[in-house]
Amino acid sequence: MTIQTSPSPATPATALAQATQTVSPVVALGWLHTAKFLTTAPQLHFLPPLEVPEIAFVGRSNAGKSTCINTLTQQKQLAFASKKPGRTQHINLFSLGKQGVTDAILTDLPGYGYAAVPKADKIRWQQVMANYLVTRENLKAIVLMCDPRHGLTELDEVLLDVVRPRVEEGLKFLVVLTKADKLTRAEQTKALSIMKLQAGGGEVRLFSAPKRQGIEEVATLLWQWAHPDLPSAATATDPVPPESAEDATE
Ligand SMILES: Nc1nc2c(ncn2[C@@H]2O[C@H](COP(=O)(O)OP(=O)(O)OP(=O)(O)O)[C@@H](O)[C@H]2O)c(=O)[nH]1
Numbered sequence: 071m072t073i074q075t076s077p078s079p080a081t082p083a084t085a086l087a088q089a090t091q092t093v094s095p096v097v098a099l100g101w102l103h104t105a106k107f108l109t110t111a112p113q114l115h116f117l118p119p120l121e122v123p124e125i126a127f128v129g130r131s132n133a134g135k136s137t138c139i140n141t142l143t144q145q146k147q148l149a150f151a152s153k154k155p156g157r158t159q160h161i162n163l164f165s166l167g168k169q170g171v172t173d174a175i176l177t178d179l180p181g182y183g184y185a186a187v188p189k190a191d192k193i194r195w196q197q198v199m200a201n202y203l204v205t206r207e208n209l210k211a212i213v214l215m216c217d218p219r220h221g222l223t224e225l226d227e228v229l230l231d232v233v234r235p236r237v238e239e240g241l242k243f244l245v246v247l248t249k250a251d252k253l254t255r256a257e258q259t260k261a262l263s264i265m266k267l268q269a270g271g272g273e274v275r276l277f278s279a280p281k282r283q284g285i286e287e288v289a290t291l292l293w294q295w296a297h298p299d300l301p302s303a304a305t306a307t308d309p310v311p312p313e314s315a316e317d318a319t320e
């Protein structure tokens with residue numbers, strides 16, 4: 071005869087230990103690899119209302135948003151990455167989730183600040199983006215891509231002002247210092263500490279697509295933000311071998 075014992079309820083200490091444990095990067099990357107194109111829209115009101123957590127990638131044109139999404143999802147052409155600034159012109163949504171059950175959305179937004187765009191288009195786009203960032207109800211986190219060689223631009227600062235009230239209400243915020251491969255070690259360390267002072271309590275990570283730097287750290291953060299109610303110590307299942315990063319043709 072087998073005697074079945076029911077698991078003892080978690081003590082507060084156990085619950086705390088679980089909550090602070092980091093999810094395995096294998097789990098986080100396996101989850102990101104499930105990304106599929108969901109829809110595209112020129113404006114906010116064309117987007118379907120969704121309930122699952124949404125994580126938006128924002129930043130100046132050419133900062134590396136689409137490349138970052140491709141690298142994190144280990145898919146070469148999920149998001150359109152290009153040498154030519156202004157490649158992403160719509161709001162593009164990608165669904166994430168195992169066994170066909172969507173549990174989060176990644177959003178690739180067109181970049182701002184590209185000089186060659188006519189002024190009226192620039193203004194229109196800034197309004198679309200501000201509207202998205204302020205009113206998208208299921209928006210759970212913002213990833214601001216910043217090339218540390220340029221630092222925060224004036225438009226990045228405007229964006230920070232726009233999202234600040236939501237960040238104060240709990241919206242997660244991450245600055246990804248992209249193209250870290252263009253910096254020396256010392257420059258990377260310096261850029262990281264400067265950005266930590268500017269990020270207003272948000273997270274900051276160095277990232278390089280060709281060097282695959284920071285991928286696991288960013289992946290685990292996004293997983294945790296999309297699954298706040300799950301214990302982070304999820305079991306590692308079906309690991310995904312990373313593909314080679316998108317060509318860094320810049
Ligand atoms: N060296 C290097 N180049 C990168 C990295 N990430 C992106 N790039 C290059 O930067 C250029 C722009 O990348 P995209 O991913 O298209 O940038 P984006 O922010 O989506 O640009 P828009 O769609 O115009 O807003 C491309 O030539 C990429 O190959 C990186 O980590 N390192």
Ligand SMILES: [Mg+2]
Nearest residue numbers: 135136150158
């Ligand atoms: Mg893009």
